[in-house]
Amino acid sequence: MLEYTLLALLIVIVWFWIDSISKRELAIQFGKNLSKQFDLQFLDETVACEKITLKRNEEGRVAILRCYEFMVSSSTNDRIKCNLFLLGKHLHNWHIPPYINTAS
Incomplete structure (x- = not known):
């Protein structure tokens, strides 16, 4: 039984490890999209999962909520810490x- x-x-x-890798890749894509939307440079090597909790999704099922931190830049001299939250794969x-856009 112990076996x-x-x-x-x-x-x-193993499932959680593989799932975490795929969710990090998804967080990178969402971070790139948000950065492009706000005219920021996405620093993709800075994406890190900060917190993992459980939360109910829209259907009432329990899903994993992951908080990712990533960095962006509005110029070449600054780094802005941002967050995104993935509930499952959404x-x-x-x-x-708020930041001052010095790139313009």
Whole structure:
């Protein structure tokens, strides 16, 4: 019985690891889209998952809510810390703080 429990735990860990990698790639795409929308330069090597929680989605099912932090720049001299929230594979929310666009 212990072997089955350990095998199930290993399967869950591998699934979560693979799922986290795919969600990070999705967060990079959403971050690039948000950056382009606000005329910012996306610094894609800065995407990191900060927090993972459980939340109900629109259908009432429990899904994983991941908070990703990423950096953007409005010029070559600044770095602006931003956040986006993925609920499952959907963009749930995002935050880009106010900035002065010096690129124009």
